[in-house]
Amino acid sequence: MNDIKRxxxxxxxxxxxxxxxxxxxxxxxxxxxxxxxxxxxxxxxxEENPRKLAEEVKQKIDIDRVRKIEVAGPGYLNFxxxxxxxxxxxLNSNIKDGIERKDEKVIVEHTSPNPNKPLHxxxxxxxxxxxxxxxxxxxxxxxxxxxxxxxxxxxQIAKITYGYExxxxxxxxxxxxxxxxxxxxxxxxxTGNFIDQNPGEEEEVDRIIQKMEEAGxxxxxxxxxxxxxxxxxxxxxxxxxxxxxxxxxxxRNIVEYVF
Numbered sequence: 001m002n003d004i005k006r007x008x009x010x011x012x013x014x015x016x017x018x019x020x021x022x023x024x025x026x027x028x029x030x031x032x033x034x035x036x037x038x039x040x041x042x043x044x045x046x047e048e049n050p051r052k053l054a055e056e057v058k059q060k061i062d063i064d065r066v067r068k069i070e071v072a073g074p075g076y077l078n079f080x081x082x083x084x085x086x087x088x089x090x091l092n093s094n095i096k097d098g099i100e101r102k103d104e105k106v107i108v109e110h111t112s113p114n115p116n117k118p119l120h121x122x123x124x125x126x127x128x129x130x131x132x133x134x135x136x137x138x139x140x141x142x143x144x145x146x147x148x149x150x151x152x153x154x155x156q157i158a159k160i161t162y163g164y165e166x167x168x169x170x171x172x173x174x175x176x177x178x179x180x181x182x183x184x185x186x187x188x189x190x191t192g193n194f195i196d197q198n199p200g201e202e203e204e205v206d207r208i209i210q211k212m213e214e215a216g217x218x219x220x221x222x223x224x225x226x227x228x229x230x231x232x233x234x235x236x237x238x239x240x241x242x243x244x245x246x247x248x249x250x251x252r253n254i255v256e257y258v259f
Contacts, residue, residue: 036078112148158206171186181230
């Protein structure tokens with residue numbers, strides 16, 4: 001939005017006949033517009049009433065991509081963009097022109113689902129938003145690194161490990177022939193229902209959590225196998241929507257590094 005911000009600054013400087021610092025252009029809460037300028041600063045230099053000066057300037061400013069301007073408070077000018085016009089200019093611009101690569105790296109972590117079931121609408125919403133932010137960052141010239149964080153040590157993972165050990169026969173062969181994340185999600189749901197009806201089994205889940213964190217035992221190995229299967233299915237779903245990751249970060253690696 002630097003170009004529209006520049007237009008606002010140029011217009012203010014022309015109408016106020018004083019310099020306007022870029023840092024004086026604020027980004028307010030959404031209900032107050034897309035940009036705001038405190039006319040009080042200019043009014044002080046010009047020895048004028050800020051509210052009155054703001055009203056006068058409002059009448060003189062005409063910017064194509066600004067839908068409306070409101071005067072608020074003691075003398076703020078709030079600018080509301082014409083989003084259709086602004087989006088059209090951005091989408092029709094030549095992305096090869098004027099993009100200066102920046103010597104800055106930005107890490108975007110997104111999706112980050114629990115690897116114990118398929119991606120659902122909530123996690124796909126996060127994936128789409130994160131991917132959009134990453135693409136915009138790349139378009140803006142930043143070096144972008146996309147990470148996907150896997151919580152592979154929590155209670156939800158211990159439950160599918162417990163479920164595989166004790167309840168796998170409840171998942172039909174037909175279901176197990178489907179994508180791995182699908183039947184693992186069914187197993188997670190089945191296990192949750194079983195433990196709700198048999199709360200004493202929570203102690204066994206707690207024991208499995210401890211074993212998973214210790215690593216080097218059958219529970220940790222089984223957990224790794226189930227997480228890998230579920231994650232593969234999730235990545236297949238993401239790839240079908242053209243969403244990709246540079247790094248997969250596992251909680252177990254962080255635990256091993258820290259402890």
